[in-house]
Amino acid sequence: MSNMGKPSHEEAEYFTKIEMEKRQAMAEKVKSAMKAEELEKLKALHWHHCAKCGFEMHSVVFKGVTIEKCPHCGGIYLDAGELEQLAGKEGGFVSAVLSIFKT
Ligand SMILES: [Zn+2]
Secondary structure, eight states: OOTTHHHHHHHHHHHHHHHHHHHHHHHHHHHHHHHHHHHHHHHHHHTTBOTTTOOBOEEEEETTEEEEEOTTTOOEEOOTTHHHHHHHHHOHHHHHHHHHHHO
């Protein structure tokens, strides 16, 4: 009768597996938390900065819509929906440009 040790060995293996899975899940959690932190850092670093030259952008009101303008290169950043907002007011040309992107 030497099969007494076998189940406990399997049990130990089972718990090792569970422990490994637990640690793996923990590592994933830490990894995703780090990723969120990295994203926050990135956001803080780039927030309100020109995508081209990195200068701090200034909010200007253009045709009633607040847009971000770079004082260095003159680049303009529009928030989601702002281009449509301007296009709606402007009609004609901008709507025509927008329709290119919508195809
Ligand atoms: Zn710029």
